[in-house]
Amino acid sequence: MGVARYLTRAVLAAGAALLLPLTAAAQVCDVPNCLRDAETEQVLHEFMDPIFVAAGLKPSEVYLVLVQDPTLNAFVANGQHIHVNTGTIIQTDTPEQLKGVLAHETGHITLGHAITRDNAMRAGSGISLISMGLGILAMAAGHPDAGVALIGSSSEFGILTIFKYTRIEESAADQAALTYLDKTHQSPMGLIQFFEKFRYEELMSESKQDPYFVSHPISSDRIQQIRRRAGEIEARAQPQSEHDIHELALIKAKLIGYLGPPNRVFNKYPLSDTSEPAQYARAFSAYRSTDIQTAIKDTQKLIDDHPDNPYYDELMGQILFESGKIDESITYHRKSVELAPDQPILKINLARSLTESKNMDNVKEALNVLKDSIAQERSNPFAWFSLANAYGKLGKEPEADLATAEEAYYVGAMSRAHTFATRATMKLNPQTPEGRRAQDIASVTDPRLQAQRGR
Numbered sequence: 001m002g003v004a005r006y007l008t009r010a011v012l013a014a015g016a017a018l019l020l021p022l023t024a025a026a027q028v029c030d031v032p033n034c035l036r037d038a039e040t041e042q043v044l045h046e047f048m049d050p051i052f053v054a055a056g057l058k059p060s061e062v063y064l065v066l067v068q069d070p071t072l073n074a075f076v077a078n079g080q081h082i083h084v085n086t087g088t089i090i091q092t093d094t095p096e097q098l099k100g101v102l103a104h105e106t107g108h109i110t111l112g113h114a115i116t117r118d119n120a121m122r123a124g125s126g127i128s129l130i131s132m133g134l135g136i137l138a139m140a141a142g143h144p145d146a147g148v149a150l151i152g153s154s155s156e157f158g159i160l161t162i163f164k165y166t167r168i169e170e171s172a173a174d175q176a177a178l179t180y181l182d183k184t185h186q187s188p189m190g191l192i193q194f195f196e197k198f199r200y201e202e203l204m205s206e207s208k209q210d211p212y213f214v215s216h217p218i219s220s221d222r223i224q225q226i227r228r229r230a231g232e233i234e235a236r237a238q239p240q241s242e243h244d245i246h247e248l249a250l251i252k253a254k255l256i257g258y259l260g261p262p263n264r265v266f267n268k269y270p271l272s273d274t275s276e277p278a279q280y281a282r283a284f285s286a287y288r289s290t291d292i293q294t295a296i297k298d299t300q301k302l303i304d305d306h307p308d309n310p311y312y313d314e315l316m317g318q319i320l321f322e323s324g325k326i327d328e329s330i331t332y333h334r335k336s337v338e339l340a341p342d343q344p345i346l347k348i349n350l351a352r353s354l355t356e357s358k359n360m361d362n363v364k365e366a367l368n369v370l371k372d373s374i375a376q377e378r379s380n381p382f383a384w385f386s387l388a389n390a391y392g393k394l395g396k397e398p399e400a401d402l403a404t405a406e407e408a409y410y411v412g413a414m415s416r417a418h419t420f421a422t423r424a425t426m427k428l429n430p431q432t433p434e435g436r437r438a439q440d441i442a443s444v445t446d447p448r449l450q451a452q453r454g455r
């Protein structure tokens, strides 16, 4: 684990102008139930970056957005944001299938397919972090203008009807996917398997209609066309690596363990299964069911057996933090950051533990850790939320107000951003970068300007 570089939108954001356009605020998440997870995002990038390169895209400019939704779907929205449902990852059997589906989405990007939206929906605030568990629900509850439920299925939000490509676009995206797979010496059979597996289920059950096949209308013609080129590409392809197979098994186990319910976890990963993914799924499930003793015991075993995996330390840190063992949690979060220094989310976890400890030196350290995280990924509202918290503990109210304004800005809560930025301008020196930033946010979120834009 942790071998590949981690490319995030941070790379983009860090180089962007100080003041991002207002529309950028909600860029991270285009649906109400996004989920952030360092490990899953890393694996998806590891799988997809070579394909992005083959497609002529810059990997750092393609966002892979995880959507908490048990149904099958993947779609492109908002430029280069590939959204993938947790249900898609869980239901794919092999890396080849997942890569095939996402290579097809990559085709939609490069071909510039505009998706038809029946119903515009913006919900930049609807993000949760796997590594923050319930804490984040409380954060949302404290911010009524966040406005959207964090957990729910897509059908509740009507996403089923939002995205739709035409059949011609579908075929073109398939052909593009085949080209990218060929260029990266990967088999197209995963894409065919994926279509056939779920197409069969669709036909067999009238009640089951996954949004994937609404957004991507499928026909037997399409599969025929893919098959026509598949043979020769397959002949040139290399077999899937054991590494990829293992990585997919781990993120599937994590998502299943995290999303539950426990009986489903234990069905799929019975105690008799002593594989690493099964242990991971059960550890996550125990943590989610607040069976803390089991969660700690299972996670410790994973750490002992795989001391280089940052995500087992992340999980342990999270379990300890949420059971009030703050100082112990710091040790694990610190180790996860040491093992994966390019992961901004892991830094937020560490900073959160440092901020909650009684030791003020720890709180000061949290500030630096968060600034580091923000330098890597500026638009993450959780980082700003945590920064506001740390400043608050240190009695630095104007800085805390500015951080809160940033957090509000990045979730698209403009009136709250305006209130806090305005408050910050009253106490910050206007000659400092912080003072200027507060003024900038206050002016772009000015309700009068917002009303003008609205018209």
Ligand SMILES: [Zn+2]
Pocket: 104, 105, 108, 165, 169, 170, 173, 215, 216
């Ligand atoms: Zn499609």
